[in-house]
Amino acid sequence: MTQPADRQGQKTMRMRIRRWLVRINRSVPPGLRVVVGLLLIVGGIFGFLPVLGFWMIPLGIGVAWLDLRALCRLRKTRQR
Template structure:
């Protein structure tokens, strides 16, 4: 079973790869119209996470963002001290 690890947590993503890719793309497209009531901007990062399970370039981009975010948080913690 495929899983996504982000922020120290592991979430299992069920389904065949083609279905996960379609769901990920639909989530991203739904997130682009985030100003609508039910659809929202929350769908963008969720779509990227689902796509990162099967698509290497998306996984690489997600990992870079995760590393950047972690370094940024560490830098801010050091500045507060």
């Protein structure tokens, strides 16, 4: 059973973003990940330019969320 072309495109895009997030999580220091994420989001807003692309927005949100998720967990444990 084959999937429609748009479903396969979504799966491959998710896999690519996941691979980038794993790579960034391993190589970029924690405080710098938020800055890199924000820069990716801002660059994605200018996606109509040739070098930049709209793909940078979800990647930037994911990169920034790597640190924000840890901060939310830390805050929850301190409240208890």
